[in-house]
Amino acid sequence: MNLTACLLLSAALFSIGAYGLVTRRNMIAALMSLELMVNAALINFIAFARFGGTHAGQGDAQAGSLFALFAVAVTAAEMALALAIVVAVHRQRRHLDIRELDGLHG
């Protein structure tokens, strides 16, 4: 268990999330892929907090944890709004297909 392993894990998680974001057509599924990518970023924060980066040989555990906390809070806000929109869209359109949602297309 070292920094490289954690970063590789997070890279793989991010890529999987990116794949999901490209291929999924359902709004909720796309949001879940986005969650995976955010999670990969969180793993990076904590990994750097534990092992330190290239400048200092030692991590700042407080800063890392707090940054992760902020990221979690931002995600919570984002998901609350996104899910409210999802439910509203579903009520109006009866579907959640991203490609069909072109009301702003003009």
Add this chain to the structure above:
Amino acid sequence: MGSLMTVLTNPWVIMAIKIGVGLGLVMGMVPMMVWMERKVSARFQLRRGPNRVGPFGLFQLIADSLKLLWKEDFLPRNTDRIIFLAAPIMAFLPGVLSFALIPIGVAGGNELLGPGGVMAVSYISMGLLVAMAVSSVAAYGIAFAGWASNNQYSLLGGIRSSAQLISYEIVMGMAVVSLLMMTGTLNLGEIVQQQQELLFGFIPSWNIIRQPLTFILFLVAAFAETNRAPFDLPEAEQELVGGYHTEYTGMRYAWFMNGEYAAMFTMCSILTTLFLGGWGFPGLGRLSGILHLVVLGQDIQWMLVGLITFGAFFTKVALLVFFFMWVRWTLPRFRWDQLMKLGWNVLIPLGLANIIGTALFLEYVASRFGFGG
């Protein structure tokens, strides 16, 4: 003999024993509480309750479990099998898990058995926060059951339950915040130890006395979190047949019931720990002083102290459990909108006011007169 002792003092073995004892305690309490509930409800309705099988009807529990084991195991059509089968376990686990964090007595004299002199399966510094985290997972079991049953009544029960749990978790969190401002620690053992002092020389400084409003908020939230009456809307049988467990039979149904009672036991333990002084009682120090004079041998003294403190803890929990049952068989159920109004319009503002009030008190009163956190 020597090799046996090395095996027994291995940390992993001790951990396994602790887990076994903790799990056994909760699992053993569940049938006792079912029996107690039947007896208590009978008394409240001027009946006698179970009294045919065994002394005082005590063996009724065994008969009940046997009956549940023999019932047909029913699986609804068009269901999601995995989720349907996983739901009872997920409903059961959180209640048992957080019991591991609760200090149930004094374990002095042996650092291996009780680190920090506290008898608990897992004694960690962020105990209270972990308990909150575990209880936040409790919504899943019922939501899954409601969804996987493929039945409108079940789904309504599941949705009600999740909304109720989420709303009342906020209330509980606010109560915990104002408690934390006074205790200054998340360590459940330290919270108990803080409550062992006496206020003005004779009142036990339990948090129920130092923070009565917080206690009431937490208690109401505890009723909602354990899905007990008057907040048992997820399984309101008059409206929803059986709510989320309509489609469950036999042992799977029994796991839901076990989960409810285990959660009630754990919740009463948390309440005791946070507000009722945990294992302590006024005069404990004097009693252990007398024990030191009378009883010979350090080990036996500590063992007696451990037993006495555990007895005190257990008595308080049992009284609280009785209170939960008393409320259930006395108060009618809330209506759904009343429940939400109570949560959002009354309890959450009260919780906020309580936090501000506690902060003002600590800043302007307690610091001046030298008590409190």
Add this chain to the structure above:
Amino acid sequence: MNVRDAFFYALCALLLGLAVLTVAAGNLFRAALALLGVLLCTAVLFLLLQAEMAALAQVMVYIGGIMIFVLYAVLLTSELGGRMPAPSPVKMLLGVAVAAVALGFLAGLAQKTGAGAAAARARMHAESATKESAASSADAEAGVNIASLKTLGQKLLDPKGFLIPFELISVLLLAAMVGAIAVARQGGAGVRGGSEPGAAAISVKDQGGAGAAESRGAPP
């Protein structure tokens, strides 16, 4: 390889497997369950990395809060056992390409950063070894790396620390709350008005959900 490392790699494998299931499962509810597993594994990983607070936040906010809402959204909008159409081969190819590019780039970066960090740590150890004994530097490292709740709280409210982001977060959360309520209210009005031609054909499942969402979305 010790027990801790073995556990770490097993956890990584489980996490990635569940992540693949999240983006590939045909049933939306199953995908949400897999995501739940990913989040839980991440929390355990945080515990392994000695970030207890982050792990608890992960469990309380993600698993106890966000995921419940995601599951709600899933069960309000999809059928039991319903399957989403599989993506077209072109899309899948595109997705794999994007993922491969991202993975290649990030993995290269990870290797470089990991090596640089190892070098920095070695440099620091060499410096500290000249100053003090190795034992005390190990102690110092252990002391710094554990983020206790008290130090976290102090740093959070320290004007030189994280006070400003902390206050900004509260504004953000308030804004998000107001926004979510506004959006949910408008959606509810649409259903009540019955302006949609398909509104009459709401299944019972959706009615129950709409009722619950309404009573939840009606704030004081």
